[in-house]
Amino acid sequence: MLRKVLYPGSFDPPTLGHLDIIERASRLGERLVVGIGINSEKSGWFSVEERLEMLRACTAHLPNVEIAAFEGLLIHFAQQKGCSVMVRGMRAVTDFDYEFRIAMANRTLAPEIETVFLLARDEYSFLASSIVREVARLGGDVTAFVPPAVAESIARRTV
Amino acid sequence: MLRKVLYPGSFDPPTLGHLDIIERASRLGERLVVGIGINSEKSGWFSVEERLEMLRACTAHLPNVEIAAFEGLLIHFAQQKGCSVMVRGMRAVTDFDYEFRIAMANRTLAPEIETVFLLARDEYSFLASSIVREVARLGGDVTAFVPPAVAESIARRTV
Amino acid sequence: MLRKVLYPGSFDPPTLGHLDIIERASRLGERLVVGIGINSEKSGWFSVEERLEMLRACTAHLPNVEIAAFEGLLIHFAQQKGCSVMVRGMRAVTDFDYEFRIAMANRTLAPEIETVFLLARDEYSFLASSIVREVARLGGDVTAFVPPAVAESIARRTV
Amino acid sequence: MLRKVLYPGSFDPPTLGHLDIIERASRLGERLVVGIGINSEKSGWFSVEERLEMLRACTAHLPNVEIAAFEGLLIHFAQQKGCSVMVRGMRAVTDFDYEFRIAMANRTLAPEIETVFLLARDEYSFLASSIVREVARLGGDVTAFVPPAVAESIARRTV
Amino acid sequence: MLRKVLYPGSFDPPTLGHLDIIERASRLGERLVVGIGINSEKSGWFSVEERLEMLRACTAHLPNVEIAAFEGLLIHFAQQKGCSVMVRGMRAVTDFDYEFRIAMANRTLAPEIETVFLLARDEYSFLASSIVREVARLGGDVTAFVPPAVAESIARRTV
Amino acid sequence: MLRKVLYPGSFDPPTLGHLDIIERASRLGERLVVGIGINSEKSGWFSVEERLEMLRACTAHLPNVEIAAFEGLLIHFAQQKGCSVMVRGMRAVTDFDYEFRIAMANRTLAPEIETVFLLARDEYSFLASSIVREVARLGGDVTAFVPPAVAESIARRTV
Numbered sequence: 001m002l003r004k005v006l007y008p009g010s011f012d013p014p015t016l017g018h019l020d021i022i023e024r025a026s027r028l029g030e031r032l033v034v035g036i037g038i039n040s041e042k043s044g045w046f047s048v049e050e051r052l053e054m055l056r057a058c059t060a061h062l063p064n065v066e067i068a069a070f071e072g073l074l075i076h077f078a079q080q081k082g083c084s085v086m087v088r089g090m091r092a093v094t095d096f097d098y099e100f101r102i103a104m105a106n107r108t109l110a111p112e113i114e115t116v117f118l119l120a121r122d123e124y125s126f127l128a129s130s131i132v133r134e135v136a137r138l139g140g141d142v143t144a145f146v147p148p149a150v151a152e153s154i155a156r157r158t159v
Numbered sequence: 160m161l162r163k164v165l166y167p168g169s170f171d172p173p174t175l176g177h178l179d180i181i182e183r184a185s186r187l188g189e190r191l192v193v194g195i196g197i198n199s200e201k202s203g204w205f206s207v208e209e210r211l212e213m214l215r216a217c218t219a220h221l222p223n224v225e226i227a228a229f230e231g232l233l234i235h236f237a238q239q240k241g242c243s244v245m246v247r248g249m250r251a252v253t254d255f256d257y258e259f260r261i262a263m264a265n266r267t268l269a270p271e272i273e274t275v276f277l278l279a280r281d282e283y284s285f286l287a288s289s290i291v292r293e294v295a296r297l298g299g300d301v302t303a304f305v306p307p308a309v310a311e312s313i314a315r316r317t318v
Numbered sequence: 319m320l321r322k323v324l325y326p327g328s329f330d331p332p333t334l335g336h337l338d339i340i341e342r343a344s345r346l347g348e349r350l351v352v353g354i355g356i357n358s359e360k361s362g363w364f365s366v367e368e369r370l371e372m373l374r375a376c377t378a379h380l381p382n383v384e385i386a387a388f389e390g391l392l393i394h395f396a397q398q399k400g401c402s403v404m405v406r407g408m409r410a411v412t413d414f415d416y417e418f419r420i421a422m423a424n425r426t427l428a429p430e431i432e433t434v435f436l437l438a439r440d441e442y443s444f445l446a447s448s449i450v451r452e453v454a455r456l457g458g459d460v461t462a463f464v465p466p467a468v469a470e471s472i473a474r475r476t477v
Numbered sequence: 478m479l480r481k482v483l484y485p486g487s488f489d490p491p492t493l494g495h496l497d498i499i500e501r502a503s504r505l506g507e508r509l510v511v512g513i514g515i516n517s518e519k520s521g522w523f524s525v526e527e528r529l530e531m532l533r534a535c536t537a538h539l540p541n542v543e544i545a546a547f548e549g550l551l552i553h554f555a556q557q558k559g560c561s562v563m564v565r566g567m568r569a570v571t572d573f574d575y576e577f578r579i580a581m582a583n584r585t586l587a588p589e590i591e592t593v594f595l596l597a598r599d600e601y602s603f604l605a606s607s608i609v610r611e612v613a614r615l616g617g618d619v620t621a622f623v624p625p626a627v628a629e630s631i632a633r634r635t636v
Numbered sequence: 637m638l639r640k641v642l643y644p645g646s647f648d649p650p651t652l653g654h655l656d657i658i659e660r661a662s663r664l665g666e667r668l669v670v671g672i673g674i675n676s677e678k679s680g681w682f683s684v685e686e687r688l689e690m691l692r693a694c695t696a697h698l699p700n701v702e703i704a705a706f707e708g709l710l711i712h713f714a715q716q717k718g719c720s721v722m723v724r725g726m727r728a729v730t731d732f733d734y735e736f737r738i739a740m741a742n743r744t745l746a747p748e749i750e751t752v753f754l755l756a757r758d759e760y761s762f763l764a765s766s767i768v769r770e771v772a773r774l775g776g777d778v779t780a781f782v783p784p785a786v787a788e789s790i791a792r793r794t795v
Numbered sequence: 796m797l798r799k800v801l802y803p804g805s806f807d808p809p810t811l812g813h814l815d816i817i818e819r820a821s822r823l824g825e826r827l828v829v830g831i832g833i834n835s836e837k838s839g840w841f842s843v844e845e846r847l848e849m850l851r852a853c854t855a856h857l858p859n860v861e862i863a864a865f866e867g868l869l870i871h872f873a874q875q876k877g878c879s880v881m882v883r884g885m886r887a888v889t890d891f892d893y894e895f896r897i898a899m900a901n902r903t904l905a906p907e908i909e910t911v912f913l914l915a916r917d918e919y920s921f922l923a924s925s926i927v928r929e930v931a932r933l934g935g936d937v938t939a940f941v942p943p944a945v946a947e948s949i950a951r952r953t954v
Contacts, residue, residue, distance in 0.1 A: 003505075024591055028480075028505075028562065073297040085505065090594070091737075101250075103596050104285035105294070108303050114501055117567070117594035119580050122917040126740035135741070138709040144744050162346075183432055187321075187346075187403065232774040244346065249435070260727075262437050263762035264771070267780050273342055276408070276435035278421050281599045391615040409896075419568075422603035423612070426621050440758040444899035453900070456868040462903050550933040578886075581921035582930070585939050639823075660909055664798075664823075664880065721823065726912070739914050750819055753885070753912040755898050 005029035006083035008074055011036055011051050012044040013150045015132055017089065017124035019058055024118055025087040026062050033081050034059070036069040045133050050153065057149040075110040086113060091120040091127075164188035165242035167233050170195055170210050171203040172309045174291055176248065176283035178217050183277055184246040185221050192240050193218070195228040204292050209312065216308040234269040245272060250279040250286075323347035324401035326392050329354055329369050330362045331468045333450055335407065335442035337376050342436055343405040344380050351399050352377070354387040363451050368471065375467040393428040404431060409438040409445075482506035483560035485551050488513055488528050489521040490627045492609055494566065494601035496535055501595055502564040503539050510558050511536070513546040522610050527630065534626040552587040563590060568597040568604075641665035642719035644710055647672055647687050648680040649786045651768055653725065653760035655694050660754055661723040662698050669717050670695070672705040681769050686789065693785040711746040722749060727756040727763075800824035801878035803869050806831055806846050807839040808945045810927055812884065812919035814853050819913055820882040821857050828876050829854070831864040840928050845948060852944040870905040881908060886915040886922075 007025050011018060011034075026032040036051050046054070048069050055067045070077040078086060086106070088099050103115040120127070132145050136154050143151050166184050170177060170193075185191040195210050205213070207228050214226045229236035237245060245265070247258050262274040279286070291304050295313050302310050325343050329336060329352075344350040354369050364372070366387050373385045388395040396404060404424075406417050421433040438445070450463050454472050461469050484502050488495060488511075503509040513528050523531070525546050532544045547554040555563060563583070565576050580592040597604070609622050613631050620628050643661050647654060647670075662668040672687050682690070684705050691703045706713040714722060722742070724735050739751040756763070768781050772790050779787050802820050806813060806829075821827040831846050841849070843864050850862045865872040873881060881901070883894050898910040915922070927940050931949050938946050 027591065028593070071297075073294065073299045076297075076299075100596060101285035101287065101290065104599060105290050105304075107598075108285075109294070109299060114504065115596065116505070117596075119577060119592065119594070121584075122581060122920055125917060125920070126737035126744075128737065131737065131741050135709065135745070138707075138712075140709045140712075140745060145741075186432065187434070230774075232771065232776045235774075235776075259437060260762035260764065260767065263440060264767050264781075266439075267762075268771070268776060273345065274437065275346070276437070278418060278433065278435070280425075281422060281602060284599060284602070389615075391612065391617045394615075394617075419603035419605065419608065423608050423622075426603075427612070427617060440761060443758060443761070444896035444903075446896065449896065449900050453868065453904070456866075456871075458868045458871070458904060463900075548933075550930065550935045553933075553935075578921035578923065578926065582926050582940075585921075586930070586935060663909065664911070736914060740917060743916075750822065751914065752823070753914075755895060755910065755912070757902075758899060 003029035003085065004031045004033065004081065004083040005085045005087055006033045006035055006078050006081060007087045008035040008037055008070075008077070010039075010044070010129060011055060012046055012129050013051065013132060013146060013154065014055055014058055015124070015127045015129060015146050015150075017091075017120050017127040019147055020121050020124055021087065021089040021118055022059055022065060023062065026065050028087065028116070029085060030064065032062075032065045032087075033083055034065060034067045035074075035077055035081075036067070037074065038069055038071045040071060045129075046153070046157075054147075054150050054153055058147045073109070075106050075113060078113050079110065084113060086115045088115060088117050089120050090117045091125045162188035162244065163190045163192065163240065163242040164244045164246055165192045165194055165237050165240060166246045167194040167196055167229075167236070169198075169203070169288060170214060171205055171288050172210065172291060172305060172313065173214050173217055174283070174286045174288060174305050174309075176250070176279050176286035178306055179280050179283055180246065180248040180277055181218055181224060182221065185224050187246065187275070188244060189223065191221075191224045191246075192242055193224060193226045194233075194236055194240075195226070196233065197228055197230045199230060204288075205312070205316075213306075213309050213312055217306045232268070234265050234272060237272050238269065243272060245274045247274060247276050248279050249276045250284045321347035321349075321403060322399065322401040323350045323403045323405055324353055324396050324399060325350060325405045326353040326355055326388075326395070328357075328362070328447065329373055330364055330447050331369065331450060331464060331472065332373050332376055333442070333445045333447060333464050333468075335409070335438050335445040337465055338439050338442055339405065339407040339436055340377055340383060341380065344383050346405065346434070347403060348382065350380075350383045350405075351401055352383060352385045353392075353395055353399075354385070355392065356387055356389045358389060363447075364471070364475075372465075372468050372471055376465045391427070393424050393431060396431050397428065402431060404433045406433060406435050407438050408435045409443045480506035480562065481508045481510065481558065481560040482562045482564055483510045483512055483555050483558060484564045485512040485514055485547075485554070487516075487521070487606065488532060489523055489606050490528065490609060490623060490631065491532050491535055492601070492604045492606060492623050492627075494568075494597050494604035496624055497598050497601055498564065498566040498595055499536055499542060500539065503542050505564065505593070506562060507541065509539075509542045509564075510560055511542060511544045512551075512554055512558075513544070514551065515546055515548045517548060522606075523630070523634075531624075531627050531630055535624045550586070552583050552590060555590050556587065561590060563592045565592060565594050566597050567594045568602045639665035639721060640667045640669065640717065640719040641721045641723055642669045642671055642714050642717060643723045644671040644673055644706075644713070646675075646680070646765065647691060648682055648765050649687065649768060649782060649790065650691050650694055651760070651763045651765060651782050651786075653727075653756055653763040655783055656757050656760055657723065657725040657754055658695055658701060659698065662701050664723065664752070665721060666700065668698075668701045668723075669719055670701060670703045671710075671713055671717075672703070673710065674705055674707045676707060681765075682789070682793075690783075690786050690789055694783045709745070711742050711749060714749050715746065720749060722751045724751060724753050725756050726753045727761045798824035798826075798880065799876065799878040800827045800880045800882055801830055801873050801876060802827060802882045803830040803832055803865075803872070805834075805839070805924060806850060807841055807924050808846065808927060808941060808949065809850050809853055810919070810922045810924060810941050810945075812886075812915050812922035814942055815916050815919055816882065816884040816913055817854055817860060818857065821860050823882065823911070824880060825859065827857075827860045827882075828878055829860060829862045830869075830872055830876075831862070832869065833864055833866045835866060840924075841948070841952075849942075849945050849948055853942045868904070870901050870908060873908050874905065879908060881910045883910060883912050884915050885912045886920045 059065045218224045377383045536542045695701045854860045
């Protein structure tokens with residue numbers, strides 16, 4: 001039985017917290033798909049192509065990880081990729097509530113897909129892409145928050 | 160003593176969770192007013208008229224329920240309708256915090272109106288109008304989330 | 319239609335927070351039963367008789383309030399008293415979780431009984447019988463926490 | 478790569494919520510060990526032998542599930558059984574905090590073991606062994622809360 | 637050793653809750669800086685100049701309090717003002733999560749600055765500038781929520 | 796103006812999380828009193844004398860820190876020691892609720908004493924004395940959780 005795992009997100013940009021979850025999730029199944037959700041109504045900080053590239057650079061050392069982008073419902077993407085397990089990172093109690101609702105809606109729509117939660121590593125428990133964007137926008141140093149490849153991309157765009 | 164109860168919300172669109180609260184709230188007093196709050200600064204997904212109509216269709220079996228729309232402060236509407244009790248549904252812990260603040264602000268403004276909370280039925284604890292809109296927008300099936308009359312309206316608008 | 323409301327608790331001892339909920343709950347229905355749950359496995363700080371007496375003294379001004387003690391399941395007591403609504407006070411987020419579980423278990427056992435929640439008045443949001451017992455045990459002044467009749471009972475027992 | 482999963486707990490008694498997690502966790506790896514933690518300082522409601530028997534009866538239909546009891550540290554048991562993944566059920570926000578602390582302490586002690594969380598199915602989100610014991614002790618009906626084999630064991634002991 | 641304390645916020649507008657924190661924070665160090673964060677991407681309800689003026693009027697009785705506005709990263713402003721302690725007000729559990737993340741991000745960026753939290757006074761625990769704006773916008777009375785000087789400014793702008 | 800700060804707790808045993816708060820709290824005022832609350836109704840794991848000794852050993856490098864034990868109400872001890880500020884560590888959302896209640900009860904009893912909260916350092920956010928006791932009791936290694944002097948005391952008692 002081949003088990004494929006999906007880790008969905010916006011990754012705008014990817015953080016060290018995302019990378020930690022990717023490494024741990026890659027050990028939960030035979031194969032891990034990292035899925036970048038495209039929101040056609042909201043343009044991101046980085047383009048989808050830039051996010052694909054940054055994630056590929058950060059995960060080059062993980063042979064069973066594949067990066068892909070998707071539009072539409074998350075569960076449709078999971079079904080199309082043949083993923084039976086979805087991984088979500090959880091950092092704090094407000095995450096819990098939000099994630100709980102999403103997981104329950106998804107379970108109603110696609111009961112065959114299981115959602116599992118990994119707790120963020122303690123030193124990344126505060127990290128969110130929005131904090132990285134905010135610190136970068138205000139001229140702060142983000143190297144403690146993102147992988148080197150992402151730090152370079154951020155440096156280029158804020159020059 | 161005639162006790163009138165108010166259940167306010169946006170109902171954009173009404174969900175099975177809303178309908179469950181309406182049915183239970185209609186047994187708490189002699190009469191229940193379901194109040195659709197109009198936000199003049201933000202146009203909704205459905206118009207106020209469509210929401211009035213959908214709610215009337217869903218509650219036709221409840222003789223002591225009245226549907227109405229209002230602008231301005233919720234407590235002014237409660238006072239004008241003669242409602243001494245307001246009902247709010249609560250689903251999760253982040254609801255709790257938000258609802259707590261609203262209830263306390265309302266208590267400061269109108270101490271004579273009591274706010275009571277009903278817990279969402281477990282199978283609807285994740286349901287929010289925003290999830291229905293999101294699933295519909297992405298082409299998913301919403302029939303497990305809304306009353307039949309609402310599902311038809313959604314089908315018409317997303318054709 | 320006569321609506322009877324039940325407000326259950328341990329009331330060991332009754333606090334100003336309990337009294338506030340009693341006054342507000344007494345306006346939600348025709349009649350309010352305040353039910354003291356007897357735990358046969360744990361002896362209380364005050365005896366059940368003392369708690370009955372203190373609650374009767376504190377609620378003498380509320381003609382539609384009845385004080386009673388009960389053993390066994392809460393919902394059996396509600397059914398026996400003919401109460402269709404149960405009132406619970408909620409103070410904080412940990413209350414929320416606990417109360418949510420109790421309410422859902424009760425709903426499974428007795429779907430015809432509705433549980434409604436009232437938020438503790440802000441100045442009593444920290445108050446719990448356990449805090450009153452602790453402050454009294456350590457020699458502190460509890461007059462800001464309990465009705466006068468209860469303060470006298472506490473003074474007598476800690477002499 | 479053979480992946481063994483551990484689902485630890487007290488199971489005093491096993492509930493329908495536990496059984497749901499067991500069924501879902503059994504699909505996350507090649508093999509699932511359900512581990513009953515023995516607390517040498519506190520005697521349970523059911524003996525460890527009774528809990529082993531009840532869990533074996535409830536999981537007879539799941540060929541890759543093994544029931545075992547253990548003393549001492551959970552992570553030592555996981556290491557001894559060769560389990561690289563631990564599963565925990567999560568029901569509510571207070572669970573989250575407690576589970577978070579346990580998971581972080583375990584990660585410090587045994588970084589090679591991953592803890593994953595499954596959300597309780599909505600209709601079991603209130604269920605805890607303590608509620609089952611309480612309802613049974615007070616003479617209530619527990620058949621909506623536990624598998625038939627457990628309901629029989631409870632009926633025998635409360636006769 | 638001169639200890640300077642920073643209390644940052646948007647103060648759009650200042651509320652009685654802010655004023656309470658300012659008074660208490662002014663006693664935690666030799667000197668308190670109240671810092672109005674300027675968001676260059678979002679225009680406020682009141683201009684930064686109006687907020688400076690309102691805060692100065694409200695704190696005229698506190699000789700060791702200074703009001704200032706800042707752009708850019710909060711910790712850069714703290715370092716430039718020589719503040720070793722930052723004060724944040726906390727009202728509720730969702731504040732907790734948000735504040736926790738901000739505090740941890742700031743600690744990573746500037747470990748020498750300590751963040752301390754004060755709990756909102758109970759009667760202001762629901763108060764937020766957004767509630768004041770909402771009530772004012774809908775024609776409600778805000779005098780129970782803000783200092784007199786702020787109520788006057790609001791009255792002038794909503795005429 | 797000499798500002799004295801009090802950090803109260805059970806410290807049974809002191810953890811690295813406690814030590815971190817002590818070091819940070821010692822910089823908030825001229826002098827820090829670490830107060831060990833004696834519970835006359837419950838004997839601890841370590842005696843009060845052992846806890847005094849362990850805390851003195853761990854804080855020998857902090858010249859402005861004094862260790863003391865107290866019986867009775869915390870605020871009476873604060874008043875007797877002349878402390879105008881109390882420090883509490885906060886780790887998670889359930890701490891928040893508990894601490895909130897204690898802080899509000901103390902404010903009612905002694906409005907002149909301010910309670911400030913410090914967030915636990917991320918790597919200690921799960922640490923509690925109870926976890927240390929549990930791990931030690933089950934034969935696990937506690938050296939990652941407590942200062943060396945405490946690890947030695949634990950090793951001696953569990954031989």
